[in-house]
Amino acid sequence: MADAAGRLTKLAEEVLGVPLPVRIRAWDRSESGPPGAPTLVIRHRRALRRLMFKPGELGLARAWVAGDLDIEGDLYDALDRLAGLIWERGDTAAPHRAAALRALARPEVRAAARELLSLAGAPVPPTPPAEEVRRRRGPLHTLRRDKEAISHHYDVGNDFYALVLGPSMVYSCAYWGTAEEGVATLEDAQRGKLDLICRKLGLRKDLRLLDVGCGWGSMVLHAAREYGVRAVGITLSEEQATFARKRIAEAGLADRVEIRVQDYREIHDEPFDAISSVGMAEHVGRTRYAEYAGALYALLKPGGRLLNHQIARRPVADESAYHVDEFIDRYVFPDGELAPLGRTVGQLEDAGFEVRDVEAIREHYALTLRRWVTNLEEHWDEAARLTSVGRARVWRLYMAASALSFERNRIGVNQVLAVRTPESGTSDLPWRAREWRTGTHRG
Template structure:
């Protein structure tokens, strides 16, 4: 009799000491659990072995990426239901090991060897499964050194420009859009975000703009086309740079836009009238953030403005204990680190900036991520052909989970506008915000 699903459900509920919220379909075709819940599909025994050998977020991610495990039904609902099992969250926002870890503690209890033995029998014999090939390889060099940063950036951004076209759409902007109306399209919302940045920077014809982490060139193109600036865009991704240069040439703006493969620490040709850093500071590293802020300060002319658009996390009660989630570090943004918005503001002011405006766009990023997930799902077969099934699965999982994190205020995103004031102290800012 096929009963693997029932046995898994019973084991999970004994180990977790609470009802398991998803319906389960096992590799033998059996099903168990709430009939109206999303379906957790365990395609192979190996999925269970992955969870037993690496309980928690990383084991679940490896099983998902490898295709050993899947979700049928509403992915967002399923992720929301199991979030408290994989990770619990303290009141101070710091995650601590959730239900899977509780299960492991229970299995290690000498009074529960029978439960542990049953789980191992159900999983079948075998050594720990190897991680999927999409998992980031070991990086070499000191953390956040230029060479190691280039390796980390390549893992995420050199997946293939054609793949990113399917996910991001025609705008090719890989950061939070600005949704002025619910019926706004993704492309309209990204245009609105780029224009908002230009207006906050008060760009004017023939001013010089440095875009740090320029991606596929969308910001420098918008600023040059609509505000007449001369722009430099820098990226560590060779694929992004090639794509951006092609777009610049097609727009006839090679005399106004320079795209470089360059670390921000190597830029030495200022001063610039304005600097934009959109979704790049997450790669800097918290120990180097003061150096990052000081270097940008040195590249601005007195009176120049910086617009820093950055994802933020909730503060931890013990900031020294902060660590990046294993799934994000190994599959999505190797070596990426988030900081609370207050920390970002402090580092900027320590570097000499006057912070003039902070705008929270948390809900906007949730809408953006859901739009990207729809794009990926609408172009699924093409995405798999271009990047491979595992990579496409990584992107679908991380974007859907991130959308929920923004919606539930686990993470946020902020635009911080700062000024390098003149020696007199004048900031050159209007008395009221001229942007919405």
């Protein structure tokens, strides 16, 4: 078909009711759209079939991961322009959805749609990319299902993660300072985050620390080396555990740090002095969060502290209508769920915790993600070789879109410090939070 791009642009604008904010280049090399804007490249008409059979986010995600769709130009600019039409939820997207429904009722739009359907080729749904997790059945967040979800996300190769995360092997929001403060690199910022957590927890020699979702062992390694604690780190990823144990042995800390492949619901040790949970609670889910909070409370000694570092979403008017984005659920974090900060604080309090401090650091995560995207792009060929081209494409889209979400306040990340306060009400926390943030208080 001649001028496929022009016809696609016309149909999109009639359906959406607004001008298309990006250019389109179609498989026939035709182009259409605003000059100078990022270009959405439709490399194969199969992309149209993916959208025919799965309209919306999942169809677009499949086309992206398979390489049927691509973006030329600034990826962040393109995603920002498209966000209101595709990814955003809530009031900002409602007018576009309403306009789309009105447009589809018009005979001329239906005729254009039929014409484009004929261009898509055989009316057979394309096979989803191999990187996609098929829809799961059965109850959410059982021990087995959670282990499978964690394996999908984390057991893709430690070498791949090393390319993206850098030498720190920390897969959570870094804590950035200014260049004048000497915190100008990703490594410095991740070390700053780990040390901030240690100070908030009041760690000191021979205290017993539990790190829930310990990843590649960076938190327990830092706490044992710098603060002299005895630590237990738990993860559901076999690959992470193997990597963490090797790091700890090489650091000569195997007598102070233990790494287990274990679920938080399976811990029956005597109480801990402190618990860190960094980037793990997003996997817990709303149906299990009260159980999670109660389990951590029970594992702490009276006076023990919990540092819960967790991504949060904005609250919505009807919380029962909240659902996880299909791209994230099928390709990134199966069964992952985000909760508003207020709900997290409330559930920690319901479990018996006294919440003493909340620090919002969403801008820090945006910068962290941009650094990870840069690492991936600089090592693209090797990253694709270590996993697959599709997996690398998943990560590039996921991290770039997430960076924009943090920058635009669509999601946030918070460190919540909570205490299992003794019945006496006494606490050894500093009266001024600034003391642990600047490092002048060490427990």
